[in-house]
Amino acid sequence: MVQHNQDVKDRILITADRLFQEQGFNETGINQIISEANIAKASLYYHFKSKEELCVAYLQRRNEIWNKAFYEFLRNKNNKALAAFDFLVERNSMDNFRGCSFLNMLSETSPEKKLVYDEIQNHKSGLLLFFEYELKEKELAYLIYSLFENAIIESKLQRNQEPVYRLKKLAESLIQSKKPSN
Amino acid sequence: MVQHNQDVKDRILITADRLFQEQGFNETGINQIISEANIAKASLYYHFKSKEELCVAYLQRRNEIWNKAFYEFLRNKNNKALAAFDFLVERNSMDNFRGCSFLNMLSETSPEKKLVYDEIQNHKSGLLLFFEYELKEKELAYLIYSLFENAIIESKLQRNQEPVYRLKKLAESLIQSKKPSN
DNA sequence: AATTATATAAACAGACTTGTCTGAATATAT
DNA sequence: ATATATTCAGACAAGTCTGTTTATATAATT
Numbered sequence: 001m002v003q004h005n006q007d008v009k010d011r012i013l014i015t016a017d018r019l020f021q022e023q024g025f026n027e028t029g030i031n032q033i034i035s036e037a038n039i040a041k042a043s044l045y046y047h048f049k050s051k052e053e054l055c056v057a058y059l060q061r062r063n064e065i066w067n068k069a070f071y072e073f074l075r076n077k078n079n080k081a082l083a084a085f086d087f088l089v090e091r092n093s094m095d096n097f098r099g100c101s102f103l104n105m106l107s108e109t110s111p112e113k114k115l116v117y118d119e120i121q122n123h124k125s126g127l128l129l130f131f132e133y134e135l136k137e138k139e140l141a142y143l144i145y146s147l148f149e150n151a152i153i154e155s156k157l158q159r160n161q162e163p164v165y166r167l168k169k170l171a172e173s174l175i176q177s178k179k180p181s182n
Numbered sequence: 183m184v185q186h187n188q189d190v191k192d193r194i195l196i197t198a199d200r201l202f203q204e205q206g207f208n209e210t211g212i213n214q215i216i217s218e219a220n221i222a223k224a225s226l227y228y229h230f231k232s233k234e235e236l237c238v239a240y241l242q243r244r245n246e247i248w249n250k251a252f253y254e255f256l257r258n259k260n261n262k263a264l265a266a267f268d269f270l271v272e273r274n275s276m277d278n279f280r281g282c283s284f285l286n287m288l289s290e291t292s293p294e295k296k297l298v299y300d301e302i303q304n305h306k307s308g309l310l311l312f313f314e315y316e317l318k319e320k321e322l323a324y325l326i327y328s329l330f331e332n333a334i335i336e337s338k339l340q341r342n343q344e345p346v347y348r349l350k351k352l353a354e355s356l357i358q359s360k361k362p363s364n
Numbered sequence: 365a366a367t368t369a370t371a372t373a374a375a376c377a378g379a380c381t382t383g384t385c386t387g388a389a390t391a392t393a394t
Numbered sequence: 395a396t397a398t399a400t401t402c403a404g405a406c407a408a409g410t411c412t413g414t415t416t417a418t419a420t421a422a423t424t
Contacts (some may be wrong), residue, residue, distance in 0.1 A: 006364075024208075024290065026209065044262060055276065073248070097293075099289070103289065106339060107286040107287075107290060108208070108289060108290060111279075114210060120342070121339060124336075139348075142352065143352050143356075144327070146336075147325070147328050149328075149331075150327075150331045153285065153288075153331060154306075154331075157302060157303060158303070159293060167328065170321060170324065170325055170328075
């Protein structure tokens, strides 16, 4: 039966999102996506002309979802730059230390795929902008951003939250020591 | 003609090393390895019972090669913790911003492959130990280690050396401010 | 001299890969 | 009512993937 309700594209994206995150991009085949999304292969290629185009759409959507969750989490927090580390703890618990979708893709793609690189760069520059806005000082922001990035990677590698706690404490003392009130 | 000179295993490792670095692990097939190494497929499976086992051997060898080049580079340097960033600049130029082989593998593998994870963890804990030895203070070492890690990632993502220079400067001022002589 | 270790080529298995195409059906828009 | 957009199932192409097996050859060890 033809399901003509225009959520076909959504179902593709939702399923691809889940599978790319769970298994990685190269480990996920088109056939698995269409099978689990319950759509026809021709429908996928009607909406996306290649797997690479689906990849770009996936990263765009992931960026939107991530940002939404991120800023929602921070809404009622006092020190948002530090609370970012708490967000990371929450995400690690939810996704079993899967790490950053964008850094994962960075390792699975090549610089020739410019549109893919663009989406990764865009996500990361957005995150850096957040720290710059919160901390006012650019070099301090780059510093805390770096600790945040390494918190993602190190907690993925160690498969526990200790690196996040530890780097949050380091970030805290660095931010503190820059405060003019001290 | 049978080449019975016991460098077959070496040729496999040398070729796999090159291809895994240039193309990534999952993007490199067994057939390409045997073809470019000029050996028979049965010879590969004589020395390595699976591609995963080859992966582990590759990471072990890569760790040895990396460490050798790293400590050789640092031998005549004064501030070795800071000179590590210069090493990174050199490597980026040589390998066209391919990034860290171990972090790349981290994104291409899964935690179920315990031996693979072990090699990645081993490499990174060795690097952290280096910073701890050089900087004496553990939390400072973890901080500089984090900047170093992000320098690898960010320069790969931006495909230029600016992040390395910038993070080296940040590292410098952080190390400076911890010195008791100030 | 006999055994064992290492190497070869090449076929084979069985599954998977991305992407195209056909022919039909159903919606939506004009 | 007619044109256009969307969806379907499923076959097909042309290749790739990891790994096994066979049968043979050579080198090293005992």
